[in-house]
Amino acid sequence: MALSTFIEELWKQRTVLKLEGFPAESCDHNPSGSSSRISHTTFEEGCQNLYLFQGVWMTLEEVYTAPKLIGRSGKRTLAGNVARKAKFSEIPTISLAATEGEIIEQLSDACTRVGFFYIKDHGVCDAVTSSIFDTAEEFFNQALEVKNEINYKKSTILRGYEPIAEVRTDETKMADLNEAFNCGYEPQLDPQRDSSEHASVIDGMMRGPNAWPSQVGFKDSVARYYGEILMLARRLVKLLARVLQLPVNHFDELVKTPGAMLRLLKYPAQPPDNPDAFGIGAHTDIECFTILLQGKQPALQILNVDGEWIQALPVPGTFIVNIGDMLARWSNDAFISTVHRVLNTTGQERYSVPFFFGPSYDTMLHPLESCVPAGETPKYEAVLAGDYVYQRLARSRLTEQETARLPLSAVLV
Numbered sequence: 001m002a003l004s005t006f007i008e009e010l011w012k013q014r015t016v017l018k019l020e021g022f023p024a025e026s027c028d029h030n031p032s033g034s035s036s037r038i039s040h041t042t043f044e045e046g047c048q049n050l051y052l053f054q055g056v057w058m059t060l061e062e063v064y065t066a067p068k069l070i071g072r073s074g075k076r077t078l079a080g081n082v083a084r085k086a087k088f089s090e091i092p093t094i095s096l097a098a099t100e101g102e103i104i105e106q107l108s109d110a111c112t113r114v115g116f117f118y119i120k121d122h123g124v125c126d127a128v129t130s131s132i133f134d135t136a137e138e139f140f141n142q143a144l145e146v147k148n149e150i151n152y153k154k155s156t157i158l159r160g161y162e163p164i165a166e167v168r169t170d171e172t173k174m175a176d177l178n179e180a181f182n183c184g185y186e187p188q189l190d191p192q193r194d195s196s197e198h199a200s201v202i203d204g205m206m207r208g209p210n211a212w213p214s215q216v217g218f219k220d221s222v223a224r225y226y227g228e229i230l231m232l233a234r235r236l237v238k239l240l241a242r243v244l245q246l247p248v249n250h251f252d253e254l255v256k257t258p259g260a261m262l263r264l265l266k267y268p269a270q271p272p273d274n275p276d277a278f279g280i281g282a283h284t285d286i287e288c289f290t291i292l293l294q295g296k297q298p299a300l301q302i303l304n305v306d307g308e309w310i311q312a313l314p315v316p317g318t319f320i321v322n323i324g325d326m327l328a329r330w331s332n333d334a335f336i337s338t339v340h341r342v343l344n345t346t347g348q349e350r351y352s353v354p355f356f357f358g359p360s361y362d363t364m365l366h367p368l369e370s371c372v373p374a375g376e377t378p379k380y381e382a383v384l385a386g387d388y389v390y391q392r393l394a395r396s397r398l399t400e401q402e403t404a405r406l407p408l409s410a411v412l413v
């Protein structure tokens, strides 16, 4: 097969081609010239790896920071995300027991410089966090057939059980070495639900019922955890409104029936010597922010501007919060959505519980006026929150045919 045909095939299959040892100076970013350049180039030591993305040869860093693009015809890599380079070597810790002024100042620094921070003194008690791990362990220890009774592909909105190596977060690597349970917003999980709201929460566009396993006590335990973290998330939303110099209640209506997905995750102990195997490949999160509860095993790593992977060690009594792409878009890049990955080489199984939080799925996300300097055009087009989340989740999980099961209600850019 001619090289150009081969590349075309890869493109059609939405694959990113990795080329090892390609001399940087030969990379002219010209899609049409790429095949002829390969044929006359010799590989030398010290050269970098290049990736063919959207017909363009790029370094991995360029893939991370390539122009933002979400589209059904586009290939799925970090370039569809909103990664920005973060200059940090440590992850800050913020006490929610500090004065509001102090919290806002520290949050402002963390969101604009790092994109990640620990929170402590958050008010969620240890009993709630330890029991969610017990529940997760009991669930994942069941036989595969039992877990597959609620396989997420039976749900049009990706709720339920995701078997191991099902999701390919970073297409240049192997599928992710984790299994998961996905649970989205339902009014019955919301301690602050307003009964008049119920009727307005219609199915479709990422909204609808969860898929619960028959495991005794599972739903109660997940509901308790979900409720507590949802309240914490709404508290953070008010603080973030202040950081963005908006009225404290600015986002309140939009997070009454939020797009809020809880995941229980179990990572197997992975071999230390496979450079392509990750618990989760490098990515940025989709929603506004994530509140992550980590088990004891250190495995989460965060990428800084110098290309170093900084360990985000588990710290008892804390959650890690990180900014996701939606809030980066919404804040017109004032906030940073930082690239991270999971590598569990501890030799032990690892559990974690991320809670991905965003506004109601029918929210149209225009970059906030207060974040766009006068006379400048916003950096991002408006997107409908539900479509944005669905497309991002689907492209690492589903075939195009499967993706088409849920009609999208907006054209994305």
Ligand SMILES: O=C(O)CCC(=O)C(=O)O
Residues within 6 Å of the ligand: 263, 265, 280, 285, 292, 294, 299, 300, 340, 341, 342, 352, 353, 354
């Ligand atoms: O398990 C972790 O520590 C992080 C998980 C994560 O990054 C994700 O689910 O997006």
Ligand SMILES: [Fe+2]
Residues within 6 Å of the ligand: 283, 284, 285, 340
């Ligand atoms: Fe993540």
